Amino acid sequence: MSVTKTYEEINRKLKEGTAVVLTAEEVSEMAKECSPAEIAEKVDVVTTATFGAMCSSGAVINFGHANPPIRMEKIRLNKVPAYEGLAAVDTYVGATAVSEENPKYGGAHVIQDLIEGKDIELEAWGKGTDCYPRKHIKTIINKDTVNEMYLFNPRNAYQNYNVAVNTTDEIKYTYMGTLLPKLKNANYSTAGELSPLLNDPEMRTIGIGTRIFLGGTEGFVTWQGTQFHTTKEKNELGVPVTNAATIAVIGNLKAMSSEFISAAYYEKYGTSLFVGIGVPIPVLDEDIAKRVSIRNEQIETTILDYGSAGTPSLGRTNYAELQSGSIKINGQKVRTAPVASLQKARKIANILKEKLQAGEFEVTKPVQMFPTGTSLNSLKEVEEEN
Amino acid sequence: MKTVKKRFVLNFPPQSGDKPLSYRLVKEFDISINILKAEVKPGKTGTLLLELEGTKENLKKGIAYLEENQVQCQPLKKKITFKQEQCINCGNCTGVCFTGALKMDRSNWELKFKPEKCVVCELCVPACPLNLFTIDFN
Structure with missing residues (x-):
C-alpha cells in the first residue's frame, strides 16, 4: 500500500517540528538512491524557488486623499506613468513603465525604491469635479505615507523557458540579455530542478490560494498566470519542453525586501523586475514524490534564435548541460550563461525550508485548481472594411 | 629571472605621439608588450590597454620611464x-x-x-x- 498524506497531516507535523523538509535540489540528490515510494514515506515537503526577471509584475497603491481631494486622471511616480483609471487615488504601477526623462528608470525602480523606504515624487492631474475639485497635486510619498501597497504580478514563475541565442552578424539586446553574434553565447533563465512549476508539472498542489514566499515575505497564488498554456509539448516525464504554465501572485509590498525584489534595466529593451518566489510542495503521494525528484538532465528546453524572425528552434538541450557552461548547437560548442540567479533561488528555497521546519509557514490546499487543456490565442489583425 | 604579467591602462598626452615609447620599453627594459586595446587619436590623447611582462624590477623602471614622459599608467584594476x-x-x-x-x-x-x-x-x-x-x- 503506497503512502498518502493529507495537507492537515503535513501541517500538524510542521507545527510539531517533526516534518521532513528538503529543497528540490536535495530531494533530487536523494532520488539517486531512493525510490519515489521511499521518498513519499520519508519526505513531507519539498521547497522550490526561482529568482528571475519577470516583466509582468507591478504594484497596486492607494495614496490616501488630499484636502481638497483630487480624482487622479494622470499619475506620475518619479516621472514614471502609473495607471489612471482606478478610482480617485488608487493606481497600478507596472514594472516595465518607464520615466519620461530617464528610460533606464521604470516602474520596477519605483517598486524597489518604495520597498527600501525611499521618498517618491507623486504628481497627478485631474479635470476637477464637484466632489473632487482639485486639479493638480505634487507631493512626496513613501511606504509609510500610503495606505495599501501590494505587489500583484499577472504572470510570474514560468514553467520552463527557452534558451536564447543569436545566429546573425549583429549583437541583439533582448530581455534574455545581450546575445552575441554568430552563436557566441546561449542564455537561459530557469532554475532547472529547483524551479517551482517544474516540480509539480500537472499543478496538483499549486492552485488558487497557495501560500508562497514572495519577495521576502508571505504571498499567495491568486490565479493562473496570463499566457497559461498547459498543452505544450511535453517530454516522456510529462515536463513541458518550452515555456508553458505561469502563476499570478500577490503579496504585501510593505513587508518585502529588496534582497528578493530587484529592479532591472536591459539595454535597448527596457525595465523589468527580478522577483523572488518560493513554493512549498507537499509530498502527498508517490506521484508527487516522483515529480519533485526530477533532475536537471531530465528537464529539457528549446533553443530559439532570437536574431531571426519568428524565433526558429535550433534544437533542444537540458538544464544539466546548460549549467555545465556550454551546450552543442548544430555541432558547435556554445558558452552558456544564466540570466536568473540560482544563488538567490537556493537562498529562498532554504529560507522557506527553515520557516516550514520552524512551524512558521504551512502548506495550503488550493481553494480551486487551475484549468486544464488550455492553449493561447494569438493577436489577429483585422482588416478595416471600406 | 622570474617575470610577472600585469595589465595597465596608459593615457598618452597629445604631444607624445612622436616618441617610440613602446619600443624603448622593449629595448631598454626588456618588457614584452601585448596591446589589448588601443584608442589613438592623432594630435589628441590616446589610451592603450597593455599587458606588460617582465621582471618586477624592469616593470617598475619601465613604468617610471613612461611617467617621466607624461604618460599616465594605472593598473587596469583601478x-x-x-x-x-x-x-x-x-x-x-x-x-x-x-x-x-x-x-x-x-x-x-x-x-x-x-x-x-x-x-x-x-x-x-x-x-x-x-x-x-x-x-x-x-
Whole structure:
C-alpha cells in the first residue's frame, strides 16, 4: 500500500517540528538512491524557488486623499506613468513603465525604491469635479505615507523557458540579455530542478490560494498566470519542453525586501523586475514524490534564435548541460550563461525550508485548481472594411 | 629571472605621439608588450590597454620611464569599478565576457570577477541589468 498524506497531516507535523523538509535540489540528490515510494514515506515537503526577471509584475497603491481631494486622471511616480483609471487615488504601477526623462528608470525602480523606504515624487492631474475639485497635486510619498501597497504580478514563475541565442552578424539586446553574434553565447533563465512549476508539472498542489514566499515575505497564488498554456509539448516525464504554465501572485509590498525584489534595466529593451518566489510542495503521494525528484538532465528546453524572425528552434538541450557552461548547437560548442540567479533561488528555497521546519509557514490546499487543456490565442489583425 | 604579467591602462598626452615609447620599453627594459586595446587619436590623447611582462624590477623602471614622459599608467584594476555588494548573481554579464574575467562559480552560483583577465571590451557595462560596472578607459 503506497503512502498518502493529507495537507492537515503535513501541517500538524510542521507545527510539531517533526516534518521532513528538503529543497528540490536535495530531494533530487536523494532520488539517486531512493525510490519515489521511499521518498513519499520519508519526505513531507519539498521547497522550490526561482529568482528571475519577470516583466509582468507591478504594484497596486492607494495614496490616501488630499484636502481638497483630487480624482487622479494622470499619475506620475518619479516621472514614471502609473495607471489612471482606478478610482480617485488608487493606481497600478507596472514594472516595465518607464520615466519620461530617464528610460533606464521604470516602474520596477519605483517598486524597489518604495520597498527600501525611499521618498517618491507623486504628481497627478485631474479635470476637477464637484466632489473632487482639485486639479493638480505634487507631493512626496513613501511606504509609510500610503495606505495599501501590494505587489500583484499577472504572470510570474514560468514553467520552463527557452534558451536564447543569436545566429546573425549583429549583437541583439533582448530581455534574455545581450546575445552575441554568430552563436557566441546561449542564455537561459530557469532554475532547472529547483524551479517551482517544474516540480509539480500537472499543478496538483499549486492552485488558487497557495501560500508562497514572495519577495521576502508571505504571498499567495491568486490565479493562473496570463499566457497559461498547459498543452505544450511535453517530454516522456510529462515536463513541458518550452515555456508553458505561469502563476499570478500577490503579496504585501510593505513587508518585502529588496534582497528578493530587484529592479532591472536591459539595454535597448527596457525595465523589468527580478522577483523572488518560493513554493512549498507537499509530498502527498508517490506521484508527487516522483515529480519533485526530477533532475536537471531530465528537464529539457528549446533553443530559439532570437536574431531571426519568428524565433526558429535550433534544437533542444537540458538544464544539466546548460549549467555545465556550454551546450552543442548544430555541432558547435556554445558558452552558456544564466540570466536568473540560482544563488538567490537556493537562498529562498532554504529560507522557506527553515520557516516550514520552524512551524512558521504551512502548506495550503488550493481553494480551486487551475484549468486544464488550455492553449493561447494569438493577436489577429483585422482588416478595416471600406 | 622570474617575470610577472600585469595589465595597465596608459593615457598618452597629445604631444607624445612622436616618441617610440613602446619600443624603448622593449629595448631598454626588456618588457614584452601585448596591446589589448588601443584608442589613438592623432594630435589628441590616446589610451592603450597593455599587458606588460617582465621582471618586477624592469616593470617598475619601465613604468617610471613612461611617467617621466607624461604618460599616465594605472593598473587596469583601478579603472574598473564593480559594485559587488549589490550584485544579485544573475549571470547576465558572464554571457558577454569572452575572456573569462566574469564567470559563475558553479558550486555556489556566485559571480567571480577576475579583473586581471579583462580586456576592456566593455560589453558587461550594458549587459548588467543593475548597471553595476563602470569602466574608465578614456
